[in-house]
Amino acid sequence: MKAFRTLTGTAAPLMEKGKPMSNVDTDMIIPKQFLKTTTRTGLSKGLFHELKTKADGSENPDFVLNKPQYAKASILIVGENFGCGSSREHAPWALLDQGVTCVIAPSFADIFYNNCYKNGILPVRLPVDVCERLAAQAGGANHVFTVDLETQMVTTPDGAQHTFDVDPGRKSNLLEGLDEIGASLTSADEISEFETKRRLMTPWLEPAN
Structure with missing residues (x-):
C-alpha cells in the first residue's frame, strides 16, 4: 500500500443543487455491473457511471470529473454519509484507480x-x-488544496487551514503505507516468539506427523 503523507492536488466538488452531494451510496460510486473483477485496476471506467454517463452512453460534460480542470483530481469533496449502502471494497478501489486518494466529507458510512x-x-x-x-x-478558478496527514491539516487555495481528527493507529499505518497485514508483520519477531512458546506449552495442539 502506498504511504500517505502530504497531498497537494486538485479538489473536485461533487455537487447537487448547489451543495456537496449527500448519501452517495456504493452503488453510485461503482455500480454492480462493474464488480465482476477481483483486480484493482480498470475500475475507474465504472466510477460514478450513472453520473458521468448520459442515457445514450455518451459522456456527460456537466459531471465534475469529466471537466478538464478536474480530470486528474486527487481530492474529492462530498456531503454527509458518503459511501453508504452495500459493503463493497471495489468502491475505494475505483476511487484509487481514478487517482483519488483523499475524500473530504462531514461523515462517512x-x-x-x-x-x-x-x-x-x-x-x-x-x-x-x-x-x-x-x-x-x-x-472556483483555483482548486488546489493541500492535505497534510502529519499535521492533520487541510489548507485551502486562499490559505485557510482546517484541522481534522484521525485515529493514531490508522494515522501511523497510512504514514508508513501499511495495511492491516503489513502492520501485523511489523511484529513478526514477537509473533514468532509467541508461537514457539505456545508449541512448548500446548504440544497436543500440534498436528500429528
Whole structure:
C-alpha cells in the first residue's frame, strides 16, 4: 500500500443543487455491473457511471470529473454519509484507480470509512459548513488544496487551514503505507516468539506427523 503523507492536488466538488452531494451510496460510486473483477485496476471506467454517463452512453460534460480542470483530481469533496449502502471494497478501489486518494466529507458510512484506510485513502471528516465552503472554493478558478496527514491539516487555495481528527493507529499505518497485514508483520519477531512458546506449552495442539 502506498504511504500517505502530504497531498497537494486538485479538489473536485461533487455537487447537487448547489451543495456537496449527500448519501452517495456504493452503488453510485461503482455500480454492480462493474464488480465482476477481483483486480484493482480498470475500475475507474465504472466510477460514478450513472453520473458521468448520459442515457445514450455518451459522456456527460456537466459531471465534475469529466471537466478538464478536474480530470486528474486527487481530492474529492462530498456531503454527509458518503459511501453508504452495500459493503463493497471495489468502491475505494475505483476511487484509487481514478487517482483519488483523499475524500473530504462531514461523515462517512462506517464500512466504507474503514475500507478507505485499508486501501490507502485518507477519509477526512470536517463540519458540514466547512465542507460547503471547501466545495465552493474547489469550484472556483483555483482548486488546489493541500492535505497534510502529519499535521492533520487541510489548507485551502486562499490559505485557510482546517484541522481534522484521525485515529493514531490508522494515522501511523497510512504514514508508513501499511495495511492491516503489513502492520501485523511489523511484529513478526514477537509473533514468532509467541508461537514457539505456545508449541512448548500446548504440544497436543500440534498436528500429528
